[in-house]
Amino acid sequence: MSECVTIDNLLKDARKTLTESGSESATLDASVLLCHVLDRPRSYLMTWPDRTVESxxxxxxNELVKRRESGEPVAYIVGEREFWSLNLKVSSSTLIPRPDTERLVELALEKSTLVKGDILDLGTGTGAIALALASELPDRNVWGVDLKQEAQHIAQDNAERLSIKNAQFLFGSWFEPLDHDAKFALIVSNPPYIESDDPHLSEGDVRFEPLSALVSEKQGLADIEVIAKQAPEHLLEGGWLLFEHGLDQGEPVRTLLETLGYDQVETFQDYGHRDRVTVGRFNTLE
Structure with a gap:
């Protein structure tokens, strides 16, 4: 009977179901889903494994486990994801923030010590990058732009829920919603960079994420090229442009930035030792 079902019973059954469905994170997925339903922290599950659960x-x-079994990302099921220790609201109109993107935040924070001024995050989605930077740099104004109005609303809502007052979000395509004379010390972006025929698009969580935030033409480099070409109009002298990109795109992104006249161009690896972030400085004085 359902009144005799314990937390431990639920977790064991869910782990078995999710493992059989191919989940590589069945234990974590089951715990996150049960914490969401119970509205309790994970420590509660470990402290009270024998506690019975209402029907x-x-x-x-069980409904949520079925959704996860079908492949739906846990972040979309529970409506939130942690990034840079910030609990962010997410939806199917935004990408799910991933740990590797924290490398972009780290590098942006390093470059922020070299030039003062506002920061711009293009393709902001949930606002993850912008809010991480705003939380670490409370004396800077951080702006995020997204092509989807729902994403802009989610990012603004995240800022308000987290009481981050130095981040604002705009609706539009790349630089389009900005004032013509707006200048930034840093422009950061995790733009679409996957080729339309990439087999990874039919695998895992990516299947449920918006294609407009994932796919780009020209071997995945079209949006990176647009941003790189337009960025100098909005960078302060000595300002930095930073991109997250695919693991095989470091060399072409470096070549693009160097061709466009950026200097100190360099590619950095993520936590898995894969090329992930390329940076370049805008400088007309040398």
């Missing part, structure tokens, strides 16, 4: 909770949890 309403059992049914709701």
């Amino acid at each position: 309403e909770v059992v049914n709701k949890f």
Whole structure:
């Protein structure tokens, strides 16, 4: 009977189901889903494994497990994801923030010590990058831009929920919603950079994420090229442009930036030792 079902029972059954469905994170997925249903931290599950669970909770949890079994990302199911220790609201109109993107934040923080001024995040989605930078640099104004109005609303809502007051979000394509004379010390972006025929688009969580935030023409480099060409109009002297990109795109992105006249161009690796972020400085004085 459902009144005899314990937290431990639920987790064991869910782990088995999700493992059989091919999940590589079945234990974590089951815990996150149950914490969401119970509205409790993970420590609660470990402290009270023998506590019985009401039938309403059992049914709701099993519904969520079925959604995860079908491949739907946990972040979309629970409506949130942690990034840079910030709990962010997410939806199917935004990419799910990933740990590798924190490398872009780290590098932006390093470059922020070299030039003063506002910061711009293009293709902001949930606002993850912009809000991480704003939380670390409370004396800077950080602006995020996204082509989807729902994403802009989610990012602004995240800022308000987290009481981050130095981040604002605009709706539009890349630089289009900005004032013509707007200048920034840093422009950062995690733009679409996957080729339309990439087989990874039909695998894992990516299947559920918006293609407009993933796919770009010209071997995945079209949006990077547009941003790189337009960025100098909005960079302060000595300002930096930083891109997240695919693991095989370091060399072509470096070549692009160097051809466009950026200097100190360099590619950095992510935590998995894969090329992930390329940076370049805008400088007309040398």
